[in-house]
Amino acid sequence: MGILDKIIKENLEGEIFYDGWIKCKHMQRGLTHCKECLSVDNCWFYSLKKPKLPHHEKCHCHYETISFPTTKNCIAVCDIRKFREYIFGEKGRNEGKVEIFQMLGFTIEDSEYLKKEYERQALKAYVEGNYKLGKWDEEGQRSTIDIFLEHNGIRYLKGSGCMVKQNGEINNTTQ
Numbered sequence: 001m002g003i004l005d006k007i008i009k010e011n012l013e014g015e016i017f018y019d020g021w022i023k024c025k026h027m028q029r030g031l032t033h034c035k036e037c038l039s040v041d042n043c044w045f046y047s048l049k050k051p052k053l054p055h056h057e058k059c060h061c062h063y064e065t066i067s068f069p070t071t072k073n074c075i076a077v078c079d080i081r082k083f084r085e086y087i088f089g090e091k092g093r094n095e096g097k098v099e100i101f102q103m104l105g106f107t108i109e110d111s112e113y114l115k116k117e118y119e120r121q122a123l124k125a126y127v128e129g130n131y132k133l134g135k136w137d138e139e140g141q142r143s144t145i146d147i148f149l150e151h152n153g154i155r156y157l158k159g160s161g162c163m164v165k166q167n168g169e170i171n172n173t174t175q
């Protein structure tokens, strides 16, 4: 880790904070096995947008500082079935989601393009810390990122739900 990875800043209120990246480390002590704490073990977060640790009484989890992530050592994964089967399939119709994509002129044939575009934008947003923290439960820490879709001369800004995974991975879960 280089010296530039540890940036200490002061905000307008005069509070000192660490402006960098951390990973959550799960510490298991005693007999209880906490699924929520385990779900963020080794997950990387921007220091100002991270799950709050300790999470509960007797939680020994903590943060470790890590180097700034890059688009090279992180990965965003979007399952193509989210488009092929979900958006352009039965479920998408039920939830009215397909209309947005149709309005932009996308069809099921564009599933591969959309998958790659979501991955590209999610990766960039994640490593730049451009995400909002969502709910944290046993499955993990959710976040949302903005996806810009541009097609047929129309621009559309869409929030995408993501799950933060271990070691610099983020998964697009909702489109």
Ligand SMILES: [Zn+2]
Binding pocket: 034, 035, 036, 037, 038, 055, 056, 059
């Ligand atoms: Zn816990």
Ligand SMILES: [Zn+2]
Binding pocket: 026, 027, 034, 037, 054, 055, 056, 059, 060, 061
């Ligand atoms: Zn814990």
